[in-house]
Amino acid sequence: MTTKHTTGTLSRERLVKAAQDLHWKHGVAATTPRQVLERSGVGQGSLYHHFPTKRDLSLAAVTRTVEEMLESARSTLLASSTPPQRIREYLSHPRDAVAGCRVGRLTADAAVMSDSELQNLIADYFVELIAIVTDVFAEDGMDRTKAQQRATAAIATVQGGYVISRALGDPQPMADAINGMLELLEQKSST
Amino acid sequence: MTTKHTTGTLSRERLVKAAQDLHWKHGVAATTPRQVLERSGVGQGSLYHHFPTKRDLSLAAVTRTVEEMLESARSTLLASSTPPQRIREYLSHPRDAVAGCRVGRLTADAAVMSDSELQNLIADYFVELIAIVTDVFAEDGMDRTKAQQRATAAIATVQGGYVISRALGDPQPMADAINGMLELLEQKSST
DNA sequence: GTCTATAAGAGGATAGAC
DNA sequence: GTCTATCCTCTTATAGAC
Numbered sequence: 001m002t003t004k005h006t007t008g009t010l011s012r013e014r015l016v017k018a019a020q021d022l023h024w025k026h027g028v029a030a031t032t033p034r035q036v037l038e039r040s041g042v043g044q045g046s047l048y049h050h051f052p053t054k055r056d057l058s059l060a061a062v063t064r065t066v067e068e069m070l071e072s073a074r075s076t077l078l079a080s081s082t083p084p085q086r087i088r089e090y091l092s093h094p095r096d097a098v099a100g101c102r103v104g105r106l107t108a109d110a111a112v113m114s115d116s117e118l119q120n121l122i123a124d125y126f127v128e129l130i131a132i133v134t135d136v137f138a139e140d141g142m143d144r145t146k147a148q149q150r151a152t153a154a155i156a157t158v159q160g161g162y163v164i165s166r167a168l169g170d171p172q173p174m175a176d177a178i179n180g181m182l183e184l185l186e187q188k189s190s191t
Numbered sequence: 192m193t194t195k196h197t198t199g200t201l202s203r204e205r206l207v208k209a210a211q212d213l214h215w216k217h218g219v220a221a222t223t224p225r226q227v228l229e230r231s232g233v234g235q236g237s238l239y240h241h242f243p244t245k246r247d248l249s250l251a252a253v254t255r256t257v258e259e260m261l262e263s264a265r266s267t268l269l270a271s272s273t274p275p276q277r278i279r280e281y282l283s284h285p286r287d288a289v290a291g292c293r294v295g296r297l298t299a300d301a302a303v304m305s306d307s308e309l310q311n312l313i314a315d316y317f318v319e320l321i322a323i324v325t326d327v328f329a330e331d332g333m334d335r336t337k338a339q340q341r342a343t344a345a346i347a348t349v350q351g352g353y354v355i356s357r358a359l360g361d362p363q364p365m366a367d368a369i370n371g372m373l374e375l376l377e378q379k380s381s382t
Numbered sequence: 383g384t385c386t387a388t389a390a391g392a393g394g395a396t397a398g399a400c
Numbered sequence: 401g402t403c404t405a406t407c408c409t410c411t412t413a414t415a416g417a418c
Binding site: 026027029030100101103104105106107108109110113119122123125126127130146148149150151152153154155156157158159160161162163164166167168169173176177178179180181183184185187188189190 | 217218220221291292294295296297298299300301304310313314316317318321337339340341342343344345346347348349350351352353354355357358359360364367368369370371372374375376378379380381
């Protein structure tokens, strides 16, 4: 990869960051170039210099968001504690439940779902996240099929917690869902 | 409630049904009056006669959708079988996972979340659904707090299953999440 | 690289005839 | 109650000067 010949392009960074924030609040389709300009403080021409179309900016911002979210998940799930502890820490990780998941909410976004490249980004996010969590369960001796089902259920609980908490405008459902799942995972089994 | 003086107003029905379908596919904000007109075969003036604003139509369509979804849930969860059987039947109910939940997906819809009346509709849906499922768990002798956490976790698994299946464009994650949750719920506990 | 001005088109709503 | 024609605004993108 060749280094950019300019001095870092601060405008580009500001544009991507502004787009990420607006995507989280309003979604990709509902984020307008004007909002990005206002929030970033960058001028009209600069936006279209760095990103010829709205889609180019969306692609850059969503790519960045997925990278950040995966890095956060890895820092918890690849820690040095025991597998059950890492699962517990992942599930009880502090979340702004009412704001929703930055990636998960994009599955209801027309601009993302109608563009295969954008959709692939969020597909890869969940494929990778499921793989990481599955490995943690499997590490504990569970067979791979069961580990994957349990991992998917755990991640679904978090995603569903976001959905319900957003619907109610209340973080409690997320807390309930996580506690319900933790209780199920940690009960003594006689199987 | 007074009966409408006209002969049933077929146009109105067609408009609501068309809006419901379009909301499921594209969301509320992304559904335009023009799309509703094309899909329903109704003329421009008729739409604005029955629904003065787009919001009025959205309100009617979302209200109808929530009613239909709750009725479907009740028919499974208030059946005559045992509580564990009803939970199993609710979770393994056939779903178009890739299409997403007609209600849950609206939590990422700007038109819904920016309008308190519309948001209340989807909040009430989940409050009611959680209450119904909680009752089923409690009926089985579980204490109310634990029953509510388990109910919320179960519903979150379904909602999260939708999110992940949509992201991947594949019904398998929903199946995995449901199977993972069923396995956890039905394991023999020694607590 | 950045700016201002502006054009092409879609979305939401209204007017007024029938 | 329903229709066609029309209006205003916002979004997206381009043009061309600096």
